Amino acid sequence: MTKWDGHTHSQFCQHGSGEPTSEMVERAIELGFKKYSITEHAPLPKGIIDDPVLAADFTLLPDQLEDYFAHIKELKHRYVDKIKVCVGLEVDYIASHRTYFNEFVEACSKHLDDLIVSVHMIQGKNGIAPIDFSPESFESELLNCYDSIENVHWAYWSDVEKMVLDRPEVDITARIGHLGLINKYIKQYPVSYNKDRYEPFFDGLFSMIKQKGWDLDFNVAGLKKELCHDMYISDWMLELCGKYGINLIYGSDAHDVASVGQFYDRYQRLIGEDKDE
Numbered sequence: 001m002t003k004w005d006g007h008t009h010s011q012f013c014q015h016g017s018g019e020p021t022s023e024m025v026e027r028a029i030e031l032g033f034k035k036y037s038i039t040e041h042a043p044l045p046k047g048i049i050d051d052p053v054l055a056a057d058f059t060l061l062p063d064q065l066e067d068y069f070a071h072i073k074e075l076k077h078r079y080v081d082k083i084k085v086c087v088g089l090e091v092d093y094i095a096s097h098r099t100y101f102n103e104f105v106e107a108c109s110k111h112l113d114d115l116i117v118s119v120h121m122i123q124g125k126n127g128i129a130p131i132d133f134s135p136e137s138f139e140s141e142l143l144n145c146y147d148s149i150e151n152v153h154w155a156y157w158s159d160v161e162k163m164v165l166d167r168p169e170v171d172i173t174a175r176i177g178h179l180g181l182i183n184k185y186i187k188q189y190p191v192s193y194n195k196d197r198y199e200p201f202f203d204g205l206f207s208m209i210k211q212k213g214w215d216l217d218f219n220v221a222g223l224k225k226e227l228c229h230d231m232y233i234s235d236w237m238l239e240l241c242g243k244y245g246i247n248l249i250y251g252s253d254a255h256d257v258a259s260v261g262q263f264y265d266r267y268q269r270l271i272g273e274d275k276d277e
Contacts, residue, residue, distance in 0.1 A: 005254070007039055017255060037085075038072050039089055087111060094119075096123070109168075109170040112170075118178060123145075125144055125145040131156060139189075142155075143189070150193065163176070167214060174213075177217045177251070183222065184225055187227040210244040216241060216248050219231065220266055248271055250271075
């Protein structure tokens with residue numbers, strides 16, 4: 001099995017540590033990784049976040065893309081004899097902006113070795129709102145919009161379904177990022193799914209994930225989140241991945257040097273050593 005960290009961020013990320021990306025790559029080499037995907041948050045559609053300072057905290061800005069690609073390509077060449085560095089992006093799927101999503105991915109695909117597509121934002125009380133910014137914003141923008149935790153989760157999963165169906169037609173590796181991100185504050189806002197509603201939905205969703213050719217991000221970052229303490233791919237998700245033969249790629253979701261390769265042993269233990277990637 002190729003030891004691969006498939007979901008990491010860079011010095012460009014304003015909500016990361018700001019440590020040099022090269023130090024993160026060198027940490028991956030120290031840990032024995034042979035492949036390393038740098039998947040920075042891609043620019044959002046215009047108007048999603050009007051404040052440019054706040055927008056820069058969430059994602060790259062459009063005028064940073066060229067410098068970002070040049071930076072990762074330089075690292076790719078610098079470490080070519082030690083590790084395979086993949087040029088990637090993590091792109092937000094916002095259901096109401098699918099045209100932007102498809103056009104952006106197509107335009108950037110020539111620069112990319114790897115692509116993660118994630119749902120970080122859904123329709124909220126005052127427009128598009130993040131599901132993972134803070135417990136306070138989760139409550140004010142989402143819970144107060146949908147009236148119950150289950151309805152918030154249903155809105156999230158409905159957008160995930162649209163994302164699954166809208167897989168971009170590009171000839172690069174593509175996977176869905178941290179599918180269980182909606183559970184980031186689960187200890188504060190626990191949810192109980194209606195079995196009759198959700199069991200057939202999830203079975204159909206994972207069947208479609210397989211049919212559409214998506215891989216999934218085996219994202220461990222939630223283990224360190226105070227109100228989650230779980231991976232962003234729950235046991236029941238892993239069962240459905242096994243049922244449908246969906247490929248799982250380990251992702252530390254590292255935003256700092258210390259998090260590179262975190263909890264890789266969980267991936268080894270649950271996925272197995274004999275899996276080719």
